[in-house]
Amino acid sequence: MPVASARTDVLIVGGGPVGLTARALLERWGVRVLLVEKHGELSPFPRSRLVNVRSMEIYRQLGLAAEITAGAFAPEYGRIRFRDTLYDRDFATAAMVGVNAPVPESPVIGAVTSQDRLEPILLAGADTQVRFGVELIDLAEETDSVVALLVDHQRGDEIRVHARYVLAADGANSTVRQLLGVDSTGPGVMGGFTTVVFDADLNRWCAQQPAGVYLTAHGSFAPLYPEGGWAWFGPTPEDAARADWPGLVSRALGPSADVQADVLRVQHWAMNAFVAERFLHGRIVLAGDAAHAVPIIGGLGMNAGVADVHNLCWKLAGVLQGWAEPSLLETYETERRPVAHQTLRQAVANTQLMLQVQNRRRDQLQTGEKTAAQIELPWSERYFAQLGLVLGVTYDSDAVLTDNGTPPELGERGTDYVPTPEPGHRMPHLWLGYNRSTLDAFGEWFTLLTPDPTRWEQHTAAPWPLRIETLPNEHTDLCGLRPHGALLIRPDGHIGARWRDRPPSDATLHRALTAITGSATP
Structure with missing residues (x-):
């Protein structure tokens, strides 16, 4: 060969x-x-x-x-809905925060x-x-x-x-x-699952109540594209090689649906x-x-x-x-x-x-309990409100210079996100001008955000790529800065260092970039 x-x-x-x-x-x-x-x-x-x-x-x-x-x-599809079958009413629903509607913490x-x-x-x-x-x-x-x-x-x-x-x-x-x-x-492996891609007209049950995923007692249904197409996914049957996939999907839709699924693709996968x-x-x-x-x-x-x-x-x-x-x-x-x-x-x-809710509802259906009974969800509407984990990620490493030598508070992130200008955190979204966010100032370079760019321009930054960006005065207090302070933002948008007021010396910026990039001991 x-x-x-x-x-x-x-x-x-x-x-x-x-x-x-x-x-x-x-x-x-x-x-x-x-x-x-x-x-x-x-x-x-x-x-x-x-x-x-x-x-x-x-x-x-x-x-x-x-x-x-x-x-x-x-955006209205940024929601999950729980139903007994696809044609039943919701017995629970939750919004995907940051997807179903804009949030003030981001420009997107x-x-x-x-x-x-x-x-x-x-x-x-x-x-x-x-x-x-x-x-x-x-x-x-x-x-x-x-x-x-x-x-x-x-x-x-x-x-x-x-x-x-x-x-x-x-x-x-x-x-x-x-x-x-x-x-x-x-x-490790939490189970074997199958995704079935199919075509069917399901608008009569979904058009007025859109969702990204419909979780039912018989598997989950998801619209694939705005112009059409569906996927069903659930546990892989024992005899998957001989499974009647159109029949399985049709049965999962429910006996009253009277819909024939046109199966296009089938994929088996493991949930790891x-x-x-x-x-x-x-x-x-x-x-x-x-x-x-x-x-x-x-x-x-x-x-x-x-x-x-x-x-x-x-x-x-x-x-x-x-x-x-x-x-x-x-x-x-x-x-x-x-x-x-x-x-x-x-x-x-x-x-x-999710499995708790589906299993409890399935048990109700199998035992003949009143199907209209509400299930007390083990979470609130904040189930998908995971901005704390999505936007609140905090880094503690040699590539972060903390204020006063105190490491960032990592903790467990989940539903809540509180923007902060502390080193290690993602730089908060603030508007710098019309449709231009602080996040738009970052790219293939380090960014120095300061209300006093003239004072900082005299500081050497070679050989590192660096741009100096003016921070509007109305954001100075929000960023914990005084009139001559600055934030040094890494190319990934996380704050690498902060000086609340004027730089301690002409070598301040050089030393910080040296320390963050590991170039030498400052």
Whole structure:
């Protein structure tokens, strides 16, 4: 078999949303990227359904948010509904906060959209090389690179790629993670499930009460696209190979529905729940489901992966371009592993709560209890109000310089989000001008936000990419600043340092950037 060779700065393994987002982010930094995906094309299955408000902020930065929103459902679909069958009334409902309506804490709104609609937008969002039908089968670390052995299934060729770094975004059954022998912690496989994509006219029961997901006693139903299409998912039957999928879906709709489902695709999958014990192995980095597989309830998994690479890619760029030391990459694991564990706990709790409600309702139906009886939900309307976890992520690492040496308060995040200008937190959204947020000031650079840019312009920032942005006076108190103070924002939008008043010395900014990027001891 002929063996070809290639070189790149970063080899991305996996062409799902996380790998494609990393490709777009790294291209913005001018990093050479090769992305390989073992399947011959993008996934035709809907899979992930929710792009939360934080992911949309990242896609706004990449210039992709408007296109994603244009192909997504209207905001009123940002809701879940519990019903006995699809044609019954709701016995419970909950809004997806930050998706069903705008929130004052962000300039964007999340979206309900299918993964097979999202991925083509992400693929078109960058020009760096992508090769489908190419699978990684082995890798070895060398002193200054990783050598990956790939197989091109279409051509029958082997390819040896020398990459300075490998980013593994190849899913819960990650080949890279297995080759590295990285263990994981958590519940593991929580069950086998099947998704059935089908066509049927269900508008009579759903048009007036839209939702992103209808959770019933006989499985869950989800509209796929604004123009039509549906998916049903539930536990995989024991004899899946012989299952009558059109009949199963029709029965799940209920005996009174009298609807024939036109089945288009069937996919079996396992609901995994784990966090890898390591995210970083030399020059190989795990992200997304390869690092943490999260149950789908609550729509946290894919979005956590997008946040992973948003945290990671500026650090990779800094190391590759020479303005950061390799030790900066260690902060990726330090910052993201606690978030992964917290996300997993929330998703497992969401799954358990959902199953409790469905099982109790199913028991009522089977025992002949009055079906109109209300079930006391084990959560409130705030079930999907997870802004604390989505926007309130806090980092504590060497890449954050805290006020007075006090580490950020991490704690458990969940429903509540209180914007704060403390180091380690996401910089709060504040309007800088017409339709221009503080979040729009961030990009492939560090940002210094200050009400007194003249005083700070004399401070040297070389060799780091830095822009100085004027903070309107009306936001000074909100940011905990005096007239000459400043906030130093990392490229991922998290606050790296804060000076409440005038800089202590001309070397202040240089020392801070040196410390954050690990370049040397300040």
